[in-house]
Structure formats: C-alpha cells, structure tokens
Amino acid sequence: MTTEPAGTPDEEGLRHRVRALLAAHDPASTDRLAFLRARFDAGLAWVHYPQGLGGLGARRSLQGVVDAELAAAGAPENDPRRIGIGLGMAAPTVLTFGTDEQKARFLRPLWTGEEVWCQLFSEPGAGSDLASLGTRAVRDGDDWVVTGQKVWTSNAHNARWAILIARTDPDLPKHRGITYFVCDMTDPGVEVRPLRQITGEAEFNEVFLTGVRIPDAHRLGAVGDGWRVAQTTLMNERVAIGGASIPREGGMIGTVAATWRERPELRTPDLHDRLLRLWVDSEVSRLTAERVRQQLAAGAPGPEGSGLKLAFARLNQQISGLEVELLGEDGLRYGDWTMTRPETVDFFGRDAGYRYLRAKGNSIEGGTSEILRNIVSERVLGLPSEPRTDKDAAWKDLPR
Structure with a gap:
C-alpha cells in the first residue's frame, strides 16, 4: 500500500x-x-x-x-504525435538536469505545443557508436560556439529548440568529453536539409551547425557530463517509442486483424498461423509495456525500455510484411509517393505499402536493434560485455 x-x-x-x-x-x-x-x-x-x-x-x-x-x-x-520528441525526451531531461530557470522557461510551451523540439544526437560517423560524435563546442566567454553535422533529425524543419550533445574536450575518453545543450534552431548558423526516405517523404533531416552560439545558460548538466545526461534522454526515448499505452489488439496488429476478419477470401493456413503468432507476441509486448510504465511511477526508466523498443521494431516489420502478403496484389499498391515534409508519422491513415516501407526505419530510429540487443544482454540479462579497446583512450587519438 x-x-x-x-x-x-x-x-x-x-x-x-x-x-x-x-x-x-x-x-x-x-x-x-x-x-x-x-x-x-x-x-x-x-x-x-x-x-x-x-x-x-x-x-x-x-x-x-x-x-x-x-x-x-x-x-x-496538445497533439502529442507532433511534439513527441519534446514530451518523451526533452521534458524528462530538462526536469532531471535543468535549472529552475530552464524548467520555467521550457516546459510550459513544450507541453502546450507552442514550441516544437528535435534531437541533435546522431552524426554521419556516430550513429550506433554515439559517444564517438565529433561535433565540437568551444567556450567563448558566456557562450559556446558549436560546429558540426547531425543526421536523421526528425522534425528539425519544424523545431524551435533542439537537445544537442557536442564534444567539449577531445583530450578525454569519448564518453567523458561530451556536454549537453539546448540549441536554438533559429540561429543563423543552423541549416536544415531534407533527407528523402523510401516512403517518398522527408520527415528526417540532416542539420549543419556552423558557428552556432549557445549561451552557457542553455547547458544541461555539468560540462563534460553530457553522456550521463543523454542516457536519461535515450532511456525515455525508447520507452516513448516502444512502450506507448494501447488497448488490446491496438497498434499495427489491429489493422491486420481487422483485414483478416473483413476479407475471408484472403486467408490461408500459413497466414493464419503467422497472424496468431504475431497477435500473441503483440499482446505480450503490450502487457510488458504496461509493467514498465508501472515501474516508471517509482523512478526513471531503466534498460528494460530498450527491450520494448527492440520488440516494437521487430513486430512492426513482421506485421507490416504479413499485411502486404495477406492483401496480395492490393498490398503492392502505394498511394502517393510524393515529396512532402510531414509533421507527424501516420501509420494508420495510410495504405499497407506505406506501413511496410516506413516500418523499415523502426529498427534504426531511437537506437539500432543491434545496439539495443547489446544493452539488453549486458544490462538486463547480465551477460559479459563486448571488449571495448577504445574506452579509455582520448577521443582525439581514436581512428575515424
């Protein structure tokens, strides 16, 4: 009690x-x-x-x-799909590490949707190995001057603010020379370019930072402690992606189950067996997510969220593949392959072809499935970690 x-x-x-x-x-x-x-x-x-x-x-x-x-x-x-990065990632990080002034400034317009947020973490040479990032932040009086490139940035074209990690000390090992900032996306040194995806759309972007000035008052956490701050963001991100509250037979499996019931002429014994297996897996994942959300009531999310996100990606890809097969020729149709810049990802207001193509990104965004398997094996199951020869070497001495 x-x-x-x-x-x-x-x-x-x-x-x-x-x-x-x-x-x-x-x-x-x-x-x-x-x-x-x-x-x-x-x-x-x-x-x-x-x-x-x-x-x-x-x-x-x-x-x-x-x-x-x-x-x-x-x-x-407050249109949570449009401001999901702010709600699921920026807000808990600001709450945990922000100053009183930062909390008062950022949280209210973040929640109301007046200010959209994006995430400037991944780089062309630092995706799965995020700690090897090379974007530099150099202190200049009360400001930091940031130069570098970020990639796979969802909604950067609509964002007012970004959560950003940059290297502030290249002489330290890669995990210890990183600092966490809040970046103003309206700074003249910020350039956002669209990345066209297999869906024909560009919800992702690459972002170029050239002499962007960030006041030290917009730093979250201590100088050099950015990796620890970023872990709060990443753990919350994985729960936000894989642990959403949905009803029984909600999400992707509900769409396929509805098609199965409405169109009996599409059924075969093999598809029936696969649908049942995926239905059970989806229900297990949904109930596991409920347990994780209950654990969140007692504190910050742990590595279990990585398992949820890993299952989310696998199930979405397998279920969307089953849907395309179930629909036969209709499953090969793709409604509108045009270059647009959407504010949200709409899995359910589109056709099966879109769902199949868009689900391919689920195993990359929010942490690749390969990295998440490492986290689950080491931090949940307690298995030995992989050898890491670069862990204690200065970042500047690492091959790139």
Missing part, C-alpha cells in the same frame, strides 16, 4: 481539479491554446511533475484519470 505525501491529490482530488478547470475554461468556448495553458497551470499536464511545472506531485498512474475526464468533456489535446 502506497501513501501519498501530505497535500498530494488522490484520484477524487484530481477529478475535482478537472471539474474546476472545465468550469473556468469551457472547452466549447475557450481558445485551444488558452485551454492548454490553463490546464498546464492547473497542474493537470503531467500530474507527477512538481507543482508549478505542469504537475501536482501525484502518482504517475493517475494521469489516465485526468486524460479520460478531459477527453469525455471534449477538451483539446
């Missing part, structure tokens, strides 16, 4: 706060942004966050109570 700190609202207390918010700001007549700001200020954005930062210090599990009450009242949401 858990006991709440004095003054922390319980379920009924949260319902009362929701009713008070709705009475003061009727969703039918209140501007959408004004309502979202009022919800944040009432502590009903992230109920487990501290008071004044969109929360009330309540149990994380009670967020669902608030969301359900507001949805039933027709209240607007």
Whole structure:
C-alpha cells in the first residue's frame, strides 16, 4: 500500500481539479491554446511533475484519470504525435538536469505545443557508436560556439529548440568529453536539409551547425557530463517509442486483424498461423509495456525500455510484411509517393505499402536493434560485455 505525501491529490482530488478547470475554461468556448495553458497551470499536464511545472506531485498512474475526464468533456489535446520528441525526451531531461530557470522557461510551451523540439544526437560517423560524435563546442566567454553535422533529425524543419550533445574536450575518453545543450534552431548558423526516405517523404533531416552560439545558460548538466545526461534522454526515448499505452489488439496488429476478419477470401493456413503468432507476441509486448510504465511511477526508466523498443521494431516489420502478403496484389499498391515534409508519422491513415516501407526505419530510429540487443544482454540479462579497446583512450587519438 502506497501513501501519498501530505497535500498530494488522490484520484477524487484530481477529478475535482478537472471539474474546476472545465468550469473556468469551457472547452466549447475557450481558445485551444488558452485551454492548454490553463490546464498546464492547473497542474493537470503531467500530474507527477512538481507543482508549478505542469504537475501536482501525484502518482504517475493517475494521469489516465485526468486524460479520460478531459477527453469525455471534449477538451483539446496538445497533439502529442507532433511534439513527441519534446514530451518523451526533452521534458524528462530538462526536469532531471535543468535549472529552475530552464524548467520555467521550457516546459510550459513544450507541453502546450507552442514550441516544437528535435534531437541533435546522431552524426554521419556516430550513429550506433554515439559517444564517438565529433561535433565540437568551444567556450567563448558566456557562450559556446558549436560546429558540426547531425543526421536523421526528425522534425528539425519544424523545431524551435533542439537537445544537442557536442564534444567539449577531445583530450578525454569519448564518453567523458561530451556536454549537453539546448540549441536554438533559429540561429543563423543552423541549416536544415531534407533527407528523402523510401516512403517518398522527408520527415528526417540532416542539420549543419556552423558557428552556432549557445549561451552557457542553455547547458544541461555539468560540462563534460553530457553522456550521463543523454542516457536519461535515450532511456525515455525508447520507452516513448516502444512502450506507448494501447488497448488490446491496438497498434499495427489491429489493422491486420481487422483485414483478416473483413476479407475471408484472403486467408490461408500459413497466414493464419503467422497472424496468431504475431497477435500473441503483440499482446505480450503490450502487457510488458504496461509493467514498465508501472515501474516508471517509482523512478526513471531503466534498460528494460530498450527491450520494448527492440520488440516494437521487430513486430512492426513482421506485421507490416504479413499485411502486404495477406492483401496480395492490393498490398503492392502505394498511394502517393510524393515529396512532402510531414509533421507527424501516420501509420494508420495510410495504405499497407506505406506501413511496410516506413516500418523499415523502426529498427534504426531511437537506437539500432543491434545496439539495443547489446544493452539488453549486458544490462538486463547480465551477460559479459563486448571488449571495448577504445574506452579509455582520448577521443582525439581514436581512428575515424
């Protein structure tokens, strides 16, 4: 049995706060942004966050109570798919490592969607081995001057801010010479170029940083401690990707199951067997994600999130492949292969061909499946780690 700190609202207390918010700001007549700001200020954005930062210090599990009450009242949401990087990655990192000034400045417009965030981590030569990154940040008075290149940056073309890691001391081993910053994407030294994908779209980008000035006040964590700060981001990212709350038979498996029921002429014994196996695997993954979210109520996410994201990628690719086979000739059709710059990834408002092609990226984004297998084997299963001869060498001495 858990006991709440004095003054922390319980379920009924949260319902009362929701009713008070709705009475003061009727969703039918209140501007959408004004309502979202009022919800944040009432502590009903992230109920487990501290008071004044969109929360009330309540149990994380009670967020669902608030969301359900507001949805039933027709209240607007903050379009979480469009601002997913901010919600799932930037916000928990700012909360954990940010100063009071940084939390007050960034969290409210992040949650309301007024400011979109992106992630400047991966580089052309530092993807799976992220710690080998070469983007440099050099101190210049109260600023840092950043020069380098980042890649696979989702939504950089819409972003106002970016979470960025850069090398601040090349004389230290690669994991110890990195510092974490918040980068202004409107700086004149930031150039965003689209990367066209196999889907025909460009939701990813490459970003060139040329003399970008970042004030030291926008540094998260201590100088040289960026790798530890980045682990908070990465662990939350993997839970955000692979551990989303969905109903039974939700997600990709629900789309294929619906087609199976509606079109019996497509069925074969082999496809039936594969569908059943994938349905069971999807349900196991969904229930495991529920357990991980319950563990989150007690603290930060751990390496288990890597296992969730690994399963998410595998299942999406196998299920989308099954869907294409199930549909036969119809599965080979692709609706609109045109160059667009989408704000969100829409798996379910598109055809099977899009889902099949887009799912290929699931095993790369948010950490490659190969790296996630290493994390699960070493940090979850306790198996011996791979030899790493470069761990203690200065970054500047490593071959590139």
